[in-house]
Amino acid sequence: MNTERLYLYTRFERFWHWAQTLLILVLLVTGFEIHGTYRLFGFETAFTVHNACAWTWFVLYAFIVFWMATTGEWKHYVPTFLKLMDVVRYYVSGIFKGEPHPVPKSERSKHNPLQRLTYLGIVSVLVPFQMVTGFLYYTYNQWPAFGFAGALTLQVVAVLHTVGAFAFLAFVIVHVYMTTTGHTLTAHIKAMFTGYEDVPRH
Amino acid sequence: MHNANALFPRRQRLAVLALALTLLLPGASAWAAEVPPGATGLVGKLPEHHITADHSKHPALQQPFASPQEVTKACLSCHNQAALQVHKTIHWTWLDPADPTRKMGKGGITFNNFCIAVPSNEPRCTSCHAGYGWKDKNFDFSAQENVDCLVCHDRTGTYKKFPTMAGMPVSEPTKFGEEQFDPPDYNAVAAAVGRPTRDNCGNCHFYGGGGDAVKHGDLDSSLHTPKREIDVHMDVKGANFTCQRCHTTDVHFIAGRTYKEPAFTERKSLVQDDQVKRIACESCHTATPHKAGHKANDHTDKVACQTCHIPAYARAIPTKMWWDWSTAGKKKDGKNYKEKGPLGKPVYDTQKGDFRWEQNVVPEYKWYGGRMDYLLLTDKVDPAKPVEINRVIGSPDDPNARIMPFKVHRGKQPFDPELKTFVVPHLFGKDDAAYWKTYDWAKAIEAGQKAVGLPWSGKYTFVETAYHYPITHMVAPKEKALQCADCHSPAGRLAGVGGVWMPGRDASSAADTLGWIAVIGSLCAVTVHGILRLNARKRNDG
Numbered sequence: 001m002n003t004e005r006l007y008l009y010t011r012f013e014r015f016w017h018w019a020q021t022l023l024i025l026v027l028l029v030t031g032f033e034i035h036g037t038y039r040l041f042g043f044e045t046a047f048t049v050h051n052a053c054a055w056t057w058f059v060l061y062a063f064i065v066f067w068m069a070t071t072g073e074w075k076h077y078v079p080t081f082l083k084l085m086d087v088v089r090y091y092v093s094g095i096f097k098g099e100p101h102p103v104p105k106s107e108r109s110k111h112n113p114l115q116r117l118t119y120l121g122i123v124s125v126l127v128p129f130q131m132v133t134g135f136l137y138y139t140y141n142q143w144p145a146f147g148f149a150g151a152l153t154l155q156v157v158a159v160l161h162t163v164g165a166f167a168f169l170a171f172v173i174v175h176v177y178m179t180t181t182g183h184t185l186t187a188h189i190k191a192m193f194t195g196y197e198d199v200p201r202h
Numbered sequence: 203m204h205n206a207n208a209l210f211p212r213r214q215r216l217a218v219l220a221l222a223l224t225l226l227l228p229g230a231s232a233w234a235a236e237v238p239p240g241a242t243g244l245v246g247k248l249p250e251h252h253i254t255a256d257h258s259k260h261p262a263l264q265q266p267f268a269s270p271q272e273v274t275k276a277c278l279s280c281h282n283q284a285a286l287q288v289h290k291t292i293h294w295t296w297l298d299p300a301d302p303t304r305k306m307g308k309g310g311i312t313f314n315n316f317c318i319a320v321p322s323n324e325p326r327c328t329s330c331h332a333g334y335g336w337k338d339k340n341f342d343f344s345a346q347e348n349v350d351c352l353v354c355h356d357r358t359g360t361y362k363k364f365p366t367m368a369g370m371p372v373s374e375p376t377k378f379g380e381e382q383f384d385p386p387d388y389n390a391v392a393a394a395v396g397r398p399t400r401d402n403c404g405n406c407h408f409y410g411g412g413g414d415a416v417k418h419g420d421l422d423s424s425l426h427t428p429k430r431e432i433d434v435h436m437d438v439k440g441a442n443f444t445c446q447r448c449h450t451t452d453v454h455f456i457a458g459r460t461y462k463e464p465a466f467t468e469r470k471s472l473v474q475d476d477q478v479k480r481i482a483c484e485s486c487h488t489a490t491p492h493k494a495g496h497k498a499n500d501h502t503d504k505v506a507c508q509t510c511h512i513p514a515y516a517r518a519i520p521t522k523m524w525w526d527w528s529t530a531g532k533k534k535d536g537k538n539y540k541e542k543g544p545l546g547k548p549v550y551d552t553q554k555g556d557f558r559w560e561q562n563v564v565p566e567y568k569w570y571g572g573r574m575d576y577l578l579l580t581d582k583v584d585p586a587k588p589v590e591i592n593r594v595i596g597s598p599d600d601p602n603a604r605i606m607p608f609k610v611h612r613g614k615q616p617f618d619p620e621l622k623t624f625v626v627p628h629l630f631g632k633d634d635a636a637y638w639k640t641y642d643w644a645k646a647i648e649a650g651q652k653a654v655g656l657p658w659s660g661k662y663t664f665v666e667t668a669y670h671y672p673i674t675h676m677v678a679p680k681e682k683a684l685q686c687a688d689c690h691s692p693a694g695r696l697a698g699v700g701g702v703w704m705p706g707r708d709a710s711s712a713a714d715t716l717g718w719i720a721v722i723g724s725l726c727a728v729t730v731h732g733i734l735r736l737n738a739r740k741r742n743d744g
Contacts, residue, residue, distance in 0.1 A: 034690075034706055035706065036690070036691060036706040036707060036709060039687065039691075042687060043686035043691070044686045044687075047686065096734055096738035097742075098738070141503060154703040155703045155708070158705060159713045162709070162710070163716075163717065165717075166713075166716075166717030166718070166721060169717075169721050170720045170723075170724040173721065173724040173725055174724050174727070174728060177732065
């Protein structure tokens with residue numbers, strides 16, 4: 001198979017990707033311990049680590065947003081419905097028949113329409129949702145000072161935060177699996193380490 | 203380092219530190235071990251310099267005393283308001299000062315599930331009354347000389363009231379069981395009076411219910427000279443608190459009792475008001491007692507300090523948890539007998555029935571707003587379920603309520619099945635109606651009800667009851683405090699306490715179910731997809 005080597009992921013992009021990977025995993029493991037699903041580190045340690053990760057991510061998120069805005073990388077996350085159904089069809093059937101990907105990666109557009117939608121949803125909805133519900137959960141005692149005591153209950157905030165956690169866990173499972181769908185099983189993962197992706201030329 | 207900071211002015215600290223490092227570094231660990239962990243040096247000993255009178259020099263106290271009342275008169279010759287002050291307190295009236303009907307309190311018509319009630323049993327019960335001669339309902343509560351100054355102010359440890367003489371000390375050497383009671387040397391005792399020590403309070407309050415740790419699980423003889431392990435505040439090698447350090451006393455009124463009115467109504471600390479009564483933990487520790495930013499500070503709006511900091515009560519001495527009067531009266535070879543249990547405490551006593559004792563007891567937890575509601579002997583109740591003699595009042599919706607630990611003493615006691623009221627048995631006395639003389643419940647109840655002036659149908663049965671005590675003493679060292687997961691877990695200590703969302707304990711089963719379906723669904727989907735891809739690849743390769 002002919003491939004072309006493209007430099008898709010810059011150093012900071014790779015850094016934030018793997019930093020977020022670590023944060024998500026640690027947040028999931030400690031979060032479900034706080035949730036009462038199992039005992040691993042002990043509640044207090046889990047709680048302390050969870051909060052430290054949350055604030056770390058908040059800072060990282062600010063840098064990511066700044067990076068997106070200043071480098072023009074935001075263009076890769078503009079949603080498009082063009083060829084969206086082709087991509088869906090590819091993953092549902094074409095992939096089994098050895099068909100080529102309908103939207104190959106390029107330096108101008110490194111994410112396919114399905115990725116664009118998913119990542120945009122995560123960065124602009126799921127992450128802020130978890131940050132806001134997590135912040136409210138943590139600062140429950142300050143609600144009267146914030147001026148909205150009575151509008152929410154701790155239970156609602158807690159359940160919403162848990163729902164967000166499940167969404168993240170489901171995303172991680174599918175996302176990790178999808179990395180194996182490149183022209184080799186590890187092509188996408190390698191690219192996320194090196195920055196270079198070998199894109200098939202048909 | 204706290205101690206060094208307090209002892210030496212700033213400019214000397216560097217020199218001291220350098221010296222300390224040179225001298226102590228090799229033995230630093232040994233030196234550290236001598237400083238009790240948690241001792242901050244902020245709480246000192248009770249100052250003695252405010253005492254301006256030497257009572258041994260007062261002529262009034264050097265006269266011969268024929269009776270304890272004469273001692274009181276001598277006290278009152280200078281302290282002319284003292285008895286009048288005591289007369290207003292619950293220590294004297296045994297009535298809730300907040301109850302205008304004068305029913306609430308053991309001087310009224312409340313009762314418990316230990317020796318049930320005072321009326322008809324006075325001479326025994328009132329050995330712990332701060333007075334002389336309350337032997338029946340005709341006691342003169344207005345007599346100033348009947349106030350017992352010495353029981354609270356004796357500093358010699360030799361002044362003792364006899365257990366069955368209505369608060370009187372003996373005038374001749376007398377035995378009570380094995381214990382010898384001698385007439386007090388009133389002149390010696392009076393010459394040495396002072397502010398009450400732990401022993402003065404403890405001689406009654408540690409033995410409530412007629413024995414060590416019977417009533418309270420958090421007040422017992424281990425507090426006479428407690429170790430840090432038993433009580434961080436009273437630790438004799440540490441802060442060595444007297445009771446009044448927290449039970450702020452003002453003209454003989456001692457803060458802390460709770461019936462209709464809470465021990466404190468305002469949550470204020472010394473930081474906000476230097477005249478605050480120090481009866482609440484918050485009075486000294488403030489509402490944010492932990493390190494700034496620590497999540498534990500966010501708990502103080504819902505959880506009483508005691509809940510985490512008194513992880514168990516009766517840590518040194520077993521406390522009574524169950525008292526079944528219905529089995530009393532059994533004899534062996536026609537004689538009274540006692541049977542000792544595994545904790546060295548009686549599990550059966552002919553006079554009293556079956557007991558259960560427990561040590562290191564995990565409290566029960568309830569919302570508590572500082573008030574208790576007590577049943578009266580006139581209240582009609584449904585005995586189908588165990589009856590709560592006192593009800594803990596509190597609700598998660600009350601901003602003043604906190605989750606508080608309780609000892610619950612349960613038992614069975616006589617009940618009038620027709621009038622649906624609890625009854626007073628006449629237990630103590632030399633007359634034939636006294637239960638401890640003839641073991642005849644009917645006679646005892648008839649006499650008891652007569653003494654308290656209440657009707658009795660002539661029938662009796664035994665009904666299970668529960669009596670609640672807030673657990674607030676015996677604050678444990680901080681390293682023994684509860685850990686998060688003790689409550690923040692699905693089956694933790696607060697599993698039964700509603701009205702508050704607790705991470706780790708509470709979950710939405712709908713959200714969890716949907717969440718796990720999504721997670722497992724994703725796993726299945728990618729697994730199936732992967733298998734199909736593998737098969738497809740084999741097929742295509744082949």
